[in-house]
Amino acid sequence: MEKFIELRRIKIPNHSYEHLLEYNYPKEKLLKKNDRKLIASVLDLYGIKSKYTIKLLHNYPFLNLIALTKLSSLFGNDYHKYLSSINEKIYSVSQTHEREVRGLFSLTDYKEQVQNYNISDVEKENIVRILNDEQFQKPITEDVTGQLFDHFRMIDAIRVYDTSIKMKAKTQKEFNDEHRELSKTIAAINKGWVIEYVYDTKTIESIQEYISIDENTNLYPHILKREEEYVEEGKFMHHCVASYADHEKSIIISIRTDDSSNRVTCEFDIQTGRLVQARHFCNGVPPSEFNEPIEVLKDKLRLMARYGTLNWKEKRKAAVLINGKEVESSGPTRITDNWFGLY
Numbered sequence: 001m002e003k004f005i006e007l008r009r010i011k012i013p014n015h016s017y018e019h020l021l022e023y024n025y026p027k028e029k030l031l032k033k034n035d036r037k038l039i040a041s042v043l044d045l046y047g048i049k050s051k052y053t054i055k056l057l058h059n060y061p062f063l064n065l066i067a068l069t070k071l072s073s074l075f076g077n078d079y080h081k082y083l084s085s086i087n088e089k090i091y092s093v094s095q096t097h098e099r100e101v102r103g104l105f106s107l108t109d110y111k112e113q114v115q116n117y118n119i120s121d122v123e124k125e126n127i128v129r130i131l132n133d134e135q136f137q138k139p140i141t142e143d144v145t146g147q148l149f150d151h152f153r154m155i156d157a158i159r160v161y162d163t164s165i166k167m168k169a170k171t172q173k174e175f176n177d178e179h180r181e182l183s184k185t186i187a188a189i190n191k192g193w194v195i196e197y198v199y200d201t202k203t204i205e206s207i208q209e210y211i212s213i214d215e216n217t218n219l220y221p222h223i224l225k226r227e228e229e230y231v232e233e234g235k236f237m238h239h240c241v242a243s244y245a246d247h248e249k250s251i252i253i254s255i256r257t258d259d260s261s262n263r264v265t266c267e268f269d270i271q272t273g274r275l276v277q278a279r280h281f282c283n284g285v286p287p288s289e290f291n292e293p294i295e296v297l298k299d300k301l302r303l304m305a306r307y308g309t310l311n312w313k314e315k316r317k318a319a320v321l322i323n324g325k326e327v328e329s330s331g332p333t334r335i336t337d338n339w340f341g342l343y
Contacts, residue, residue, distance in 0.1 A: 011037045015061050019097075024065065047111075048072045050080035059088075062095035063140075070145035073114050074152070075124050085128045094139035117152040123167045135172040147179070154182040157189070161322035181235055184242075188320045189327050194227035195245050196318035203309055206300065207253065211293040219293045224252040228321060233265055238282045241265050248315065250276065251301075255293050264290045266297065270312075273298075273305030 001021060005012060010021075010031060017038055026034075026041035034040040034049075039057050043049040046069045057063060072079035127148065130136060138144055151167060158165050169175040188194055210218045224230050227245045233254055234242035244252055244267065251270050256263045264286040267276040275298050280286045286294065304310040320327040 009036055011035070013039055013058055013061065015058075017061070019062070048079060052080045052084045056083070056091060060091050060095050062097060063091060064094060064096050064142065067094070067140050067142045067145050070142065070149070071140060073111050074119060074127060074145075074148060076114065076119070082124055082128055085132075087132050090131060090136075090138075090140060094141070096139070096141075113149070113153075117156050119152060120166065126167055126170050129170045130172060130175050133170075133172045151175070151179055151182065154179075154186050158182065158185055158322060161325040161327060164323075181231075184231055185322065188227070189322075192320065192327070193317040194320050196226045196316055197251075197312040198314040198316065199223065199225065199312050200309060203304065206304070207297070211255075211296050213289055213292060217289075218258065219290065220256050220258065221293070221297060222254045222256055224254060226318065226321070233263075236260075237263060237265055237279070239265065239279055241267075241279075251310065251312070253297060255290055255297070262287075264294070266294065268297075268301050268310075269305075270310055271305060273301035273303070273310055275301075 001018060004010075004021075008028075008031070020038060020042050024042045024045060026038075026045045030041040030044050031038075034044055039054055040049055042065070043053050043057060046065055048069050053068075057065075068083075072083065075082040131140070155165055155167060167178065169178040204223060207223055208221050210220050212218050224233060224241075224245075230245040230252065231242045233252070234240060241252060244250060249270050251268050253266045253268065254263050255266060264278055264280055266278045268274065269276055275294070278286050278290075278294055280290075301310060
């Protein structure tokens, strides 16, 4: 190898370089273009040559270059700006002696994918925040970049039905939660249908009649009828009501303020009308202003159960709705790939 370097007049760094030549040899064209400097030529081979990445590879010669390139492709043409905003200690723990053959990696494929995702500057900044989160503490590997790509692939698929969707997560936990919710939506698209409970019109009107707290305040009971409503309620309230969508012996009623910003989720037994549980945010105890509406519903549902009008008329499969748009179960947006999460 030393003889090869001498014959090719390659300018090597003052640290280990053998792996760069063995797995990432840039060939004559790139060596000539980069004044025969090995580090610059290798980075040029990957399409991520900049002053910052040259410095980075000098400091951390065993970086996973494929993972770093995939991450850079998410950041677009200004990748160096975002890479330099990542805490350097992450790069120090991202070094690995495991080498992969670069011939199996296509930079063009990843760049084309990212162009379709239309990742905004705010989302790119959020990626940096997640990587810098103290709870993250992971090296930059292909598993990590793969999870990020999966995240934006899901967003891109859902954007067909909801153009406002974007990555809002700024921390590791928020990313996990958001990834989980995206996965649920994709699962619903894949399944092509959701559970829907059909109630008698008079039953709905009676239960969903507003309840006055005082002359200035009304609360509004809302029956959860579709699986998406269970998911939204659970996501908003940070509890597990989404898992109750298939509970045939329960009716779930969300008591809400006019703008739905404050809620209490109530489970009633369909056969008896008995209140099984009432939960505020994070399974907390309902605030006192909800006590009276809960009592009104308890009396109303016990009476309806006695007369047999509380039960649903039909449990059926309904088309998935996203942002009010019906999802075609066999259309071109159907997702068939495997999706991976950070949890």
